[in-house]
Amino acid sequence: MIDRRLVIAGALATPVFGRAGDDAPLKLRDLYEKDMSFSPAARALEGRRIRVLGYMAPPLKAEARFFVQTLRPMAVCPFCDSEAEWPADILVVYTKRIVEVQPFNAAIETRGVLELGPRTDPETGFVSRVRLIDAEIARV
Secondary structure: OOOHHHHHHHHHHOOEEOEOOOOOOEEHHHHEOOOOOEOHHHHHHOOOEEEEEEEEOOOOOOOOOEEEEEOOOOOOOOOOOOOOOOOOOEEEEEEOOOOOOOOOOOEEEEEEEEEEEEEEOOOOOOEEEEEEEEEEEEEO
16 A cells, blocks of 8 residues: 555655646656756657646745745745856746745645746846746645
């Protein structure tokens, strides 16, 4: 018999990407090749609606329509130090509505359309490489 608590804990420990209704999720690390180019799996999912489990990092500004989703709970901004290397296990999430900030340690699920390639947010100058757009958020 499978222990549901272990399955849920395992799912929350790693952000996952998958096609809507697909039981075979793709892990964040599977989006890239060793040279940091996008993997064939990432390219296959581009433009498709996917889901991601993780945590909301502290937002860059109040009343924003985007946030950064992280692998692990982070009480402080994971990318605010300009000298720090960008974490490999984060995803920018653009929502339809102003983001309702969640506690940094509350697990969330986002569903949105996967978009690949560099993009600069016109309002904040925030640069991302991988995003979910037209996304919705739910507490897990």
